[in-house]
Amino acid sequence: MENWATEKNICNKLTLHKTYSLYEEAIIIMTETKPLADSAKNYFRVSGVISFCFLFVVSVVASVIFFLSSWTVPSVWFVLIWFVAILILAVWMIGIYPAKKFEKTRWRFDEQGLFIYQGIWWKVQYAVPRSRVQHIDVTQGPIQRSFNIAQLILHTAGTINASVSLTGLSHEKAVEIRDELLFQEKHDAV
Amino acid sequence: MENEKRLHPLSWLFIIIEIVKQFFFPLIFALFAGGSDNYQLVTLIFIVPGVVFAIIQYWVYRYSLKEHEIVIREGVFVKNVRHVKYERIQNVNLSRNPLHRLFNVAQLELESASGGKPEAVMRVISLPAVEEIRQKVLSAKAAVQDSDSKDDLEKPSVNEDTERSILSLPLSELIKAGVISNKGMLVVAAVFGVAGQTGSLERFFDTMESRMNVWFDSVQIDFNNPVSIVVLSILGIVSFIILIRILSIAFMVVTYYGFELKKANDKLLAQYGLVTHFNATVPEQRIQLVSVEENMLHRYFARSAVRIATAGGNANQGGKSLKWIAPIINSDQLNKFVGAIQPDISTEVDSWQKVEFSGWKRITRVYIILLSIIVALLSIKIGWHSLWFITLSIFIVVYAQKTVASMRYGFSTNALFYESGWLVKRRTFVPISKIQSIELKQTPFDRRVGMASLLVDIAGLDLGRHSISIRFLKKSTANELMSKLYTNVSNTVYRWK
Numbered sequence: 001m002e003n004w005a006t007e008k009n010i011c012n013k014l015t016l017h018k019t020y021s022l023y024e025e026a027i028i029i030m031t032e033t034k035p036l037a038d039s040a041k042n043y044f045r046v047s048g049v050i051s052f053c054f055l056f057v058v059s060v061v062a063s064v065i066f067f068l069s070s071w072t073v074p075s076v077w078f079v080l081i082w083f084v085a086i087l088i089l090a091v092w093m094i095g096i097y098p099a100k101k102f103e104k105t106r107w108r109f110d111e112q113g114l115f116i117y118q119g120i121w122w123k124v125q126y127a128v129p130r131s132r133v134q135h136i137d138v139t140q141g142p143i144q145r146s147f148n149i150a151q152l153i154l155h156t157a158g159t160i161n162a163s164v165s166l167t168g169l170s171h172e173k174a175v176e177i178r179d180e181l182l183f184q185e186k187h188d189a190v
Numbered sequence: 191m192e193n194e195k196r197l198h199p200l201s202w203l204f205i206i207i208e209i210v211k212q213f214f215f216p217l218i219f220a221l222f223a224g225g226s227d228n229y230q231l232v233t234l235i236f237i238v239p240g241v242v243f244a245i246i247q248y249w250v251y252r253y254s255l256k257e258h259e260i261v262i263r264e265g266v267f268v269k270n271v272r273h274v275k276y277e278r279i280q281n282v283n284l285s286r287n288p289l290h291r292l293f294n295v296a297q298l299e300l301e302s303a304s305g306g307k308p309e310a311v312m313r314v315i316s317l318p319a320v321e322e323i324r325q326k327v328l329s330a331k332a333a334v335q336d337s338d339s340k341d342d343l344e345k346p347s348v349n350e351d352t353e354r355s356i357l358s359l360p361l362s363e364l365i366k367a368g369v370i371s372n373k374g375m376l377v378v379a380a381v382f383g384v385a386g387q388t389g390s391l392e393r394f395f396d397t398m399e400s401r402m403n404v405w406f407d408s409v410q411i412d413f414n415n416p417v418s419i420v421v422l423s424i425l426g427i428v429s430f431i432i433l434i435r436i437l438s439i440a441f442m443v444v445t446y447y448g449f450e451l452k453k454a455n456d457k458l459l460a461q462y463g464l465v466t467h468f469n470a471t472v473p474e475q476r477i478q479l480v481s482v483e484e485n486m487l488h489r490y491f492a493r494s495a496v497r498i499a500t501a502g503g504n505a506n507q508g509g510k511s512l513k514w515i516a517p518i519i520n521s522d523q524l525n526k527f528v529g530a531i532q533p534d535i536s537t538e539v540d541s542w543q544k545v546e547f548s549g550w551k552r553i554t555r556v557y558i559i560l561l562s563i564i565v566a567l568l569s570i571k572i573g574w575h576s577l578w579f580i581t582l583s584i585f586i587v588v589y590a591q592k593t594v595a596s597m598r599y600g601f602s603t604n605a606l607f608y609e610s611g612w613l614v615k616r617r618t619f620v621p622i623s624k625i626q627s628i629e630l631k632q633t634p635f636d637r638r639v640g641m642a643s644l645l646v647d648i649a650g651l652d653l654g655r656h657s658i659s660i661r662f663l664k665k666s667t668a669n670e671l672m673s674k675l676y677t678n679v680s681n682t683v684y685r686w687k
Contacts, residue, residue, distance in 0.1 A: 111680075112676055112677065112680040113676070113680060115676070119632075121633075121634050122631070122632070122633055122634070123631070123632040123637070124629060124630070124631050124632075125629065125630040125631075125672065126627060126628070126629055127627060127628040127629075127630075127672060127673075127675075127676040127679075128627045129627070129676065129679045129680040130680065131680065131682070131683055131684060132625075132626045132627060132679070132684055156626040156627050156647070157501065157626050157649040157684070158626035158627050158647035158648060158649060158651070159647060159648065159649065159650065159651035159653070160629075160645065160647050160651060160653075161626070161627050161629055161645075161647045162647075164627060
């Protein structure tokens with residue numbers, strides 16, 4: 001019971017404001033959480049371009065094989081619809097999605113642990129307390145390296161969320177968080 | 191190396207049996223399905239090298255009991271040396287089928303918290319050797335606990351005379367459990383699986399059809415008449431339910447015959463089984479979740495069933511660890527029982543909180559859409575009669591309202607409780623210190639109505655079983671709950687032992 005009386009975070013602020021609104025929630029999120037590294041936006045965009053190119057090539061190859069094998073010429077309508085669909089996909093995957101993803105991903109690392117906000121349509125929040133972190137990975141792919149972006153993965157003893165990952169931190173920040181968690185772990189063990 | 195031990199000399203026999211068991215269904219298939227002789231040949235090709243390999247594996251398997259760890263050396267081509275600290279071993283499970291008992295040996299499984307396969311499966315090992323390992327594991331654990339509390343290092347760690355029985359199930363209770371449970375479905379599914387493979391299922395239905403015509407000769411069966419269809423389906427359902435109950439009783443009696451749960455210091459020891467004897471040791475600190483289940487028959491007989499989740503022995507990987515710690519228990523004794531298996535956890539919930547009742551509309555919407563699709567499909571087959579099924583929507587509304595009304599959650603001083611279900615009532619609690627992480631989810635449907643759901647992750651969670659996953663929370667309530675949990679969990683320390 002004592003523990004619950006001393007809680008000091010969002011919870012109290014929320015209970016104070018009985019007239020709680022979306023606006024206030026936005027304020028709290030803005031003041032207490034941090035965005036990803038600035039270069040993460042560009043990184044998301046580049047990976048968007050890559051996955052779009054992949055889909056584009058696959059769909060071109062599939063249609064070519066289909067029309068070659070049935071030995072027909074695609075109708076004007078088909079080409080038009082295909083073209084529009086590809087265009088919408090390009091706008092979404094390169095123009096909108098990376099920016100949205102960057103905007104909607106926020107995190108907070110404090111004495112409690114790591115808190116993550118993610119998701120555009122399916123919104124998810126993860127809270128991983130410091131004392132529950134079993135081990136930590138900081139990984140960097142080749143494209144991530146060129147943007148100085150890293151992926152921080154926290155492993156817990158849990159089942160569904162046995163590993164919680166956050167992509168888009170600057171490499172320095174990810175290493176900083178890892179080192180702090182490791183430092184604390186050593187002190188816990190003593 | 192000195193002090194290295196081998197498995198029991200008869201191990202090869204049990205290894206062969208294990209392999210033949212694995213190929214049992216293919217063998218049956220080969221025998222019954224007939225076909226060409228190739229099947230038998232193929233199974234032989236698989237079995238013989240398997241047996242030879244297994245015997246070599248036994249030949250090279252060595253273990254030694256060191257002061258703080260057990261060292262296992264195994265492997266024929268790839269040598270593998272595994273060090274497992276006694277204190278990291280979560281569960282010690284023992285199983286003995288009649289053959290084991292004949293030779294006075296057992297199969298031993300040591301499970302760590304990794305949640306995957308057991309850390310070591312010793313197949314098979316003599317009983318004195320089992321006792322030696324068990325003593326090592328249990329005393330090491332006690333020693334660590336003592337050094338944690340630091341005040342009494344010299345305290346004798348194992349004190350057997352404090353052992354007391356907290357639950358033993360006589361045959362009458364097991365029969366009751368069988369009547370209550372739906373375990374017979376498993377047996378039916380297994381039988382259908384085998385029968386379906388061998389094609390005897392079709393023959394069965396063929397004979398049934400011809401018999402039915404004789405039995406119901408006097409009854410006018412007209413498959414275009416909805417009344418006959420209804421009467422026939424009711425008859426079928428009733429006989430199916432009776433069959434399932436009989437199978438359930440058999441299942442319960444065979445699995446849990448002679449069930450006894452004992453408590454020695456802070457360890458729980460369970461033994462049960464008619465044909466194969468199981469023997470499981472679970473330190474109460476390892477219990478991550480306790481769930482009480484009551485279906486309508488449970489409530490009629492004033493009984494409950496209690497399930498636990500432990501960190502080792504992930505049920506999703508088919509571990510043998512104890513899951514139903516009380517397959518059936520008198521509901522009056524429930525509080526005492528939970529208090530005995532989790533003495534440090536308070537079960538007094540301060541105040542139960544309800545979820546948003548308007549959630550019933552969302553459940554209703556989903557089911558109504560499903561129902562409309564079914565009605566539309568059926569109308570092709572049976573015409574306007576399918577419209578009768580629309581009356582089911584009344585049941586859907588009642589079901590949805592009752593279901594949402596039954597969902598509630600609350601805190602005791604050191605645990606989080608969640609209860610849901612109306613036909614089958616389930617109440618689950620997780621000690622705050624056992625919570626690993628918290629997740630708050632909002633689907634687009636949630637956002638339309640300003641709701642969210644909250645998930646609590648623990649070690650050894652049984653996927654698909656009742657756990658703390660609270661739907662239909664108001665967004666602001668969910669946020670509050672999450673930060674409250676986050677603060678509380680952060681203030682506790684997770685201990686493996």
